[in-house]
Amino acid sequence: MIHMKDRQYIRIRGPKLQRVRLNLRSILSLVYKSESERIHEELENLRFNKKWERVTIDKMTESQVKRYREIQAYQNDLRERLRISIVLCDRCGTIDGDRYYNKTFRSWFCPKCVDEIRREHLKMMEKRKAGTYSCPDDNGEFGQSFM
Ligand SMILES: [Zn+2]
Numbered sequence: 001m002i003h004m005k006d007r008q009y010i011r012i013r014g015p016k017l018q019r020v021r022l023n024l025r026s027i028l029s030l031v032y033k034s035e036s037e038r039i040h041e042e043l044e045n046l047r048f049n050k051k052w053e054r055v056t057i058d059k060m061t062e063s064q065v066k067r068y069r070e071i072q073a074y075q076n077d078l079r080e081r082l083r084i085s086i087v088l089c090d091r092c093g094t095i096d097g098d099r100y101y102n103k104t105f106r107s108w109f110c111p112k113c114v115d116e117i118r119r120e121h122l123k124m125m126e127k128r129k130a131g132t133y134s135c136p137d138d139n140g141e142f143g144q145s146f147m
Helices: 015-047 062-084 111-130
Strands: 007-010 099-102 107-109
Touching: 015 062, 062 107, 107 111
Parallel strands: none
Antiparallel strands: 007 099, 099 107
């Protein structure tokens, strides 16, 4: 079992290993892209008939609706798996570089984004102290989880 600290950096210093890491992530993101395109095509084949007329869900057969829902669920699952994977930064989407794991959000971030999130959070806290911060939707939980 892998024991993961609450927040942790995964760093690779050797340029050769950095290249290997980037190549592996490139392959994984290409696999994701190819699978996404395949799924999209299958959904389009259900959404449109042979004359390229739109088929609404109430016009589909029971098995088509079932298949449509299965594909949608798979598509969402695939998207979520990529989002929480180490392959890309959850904020900027870069596939290159070191990663920081944020357990609160079960996701990986690049060091550049971590620095920006921390800076923005500190700025927000100062504004909050000064009473000049007015964003009721942001309780600071996201930024705080990086501190
Ligand atoms: Zn990033």
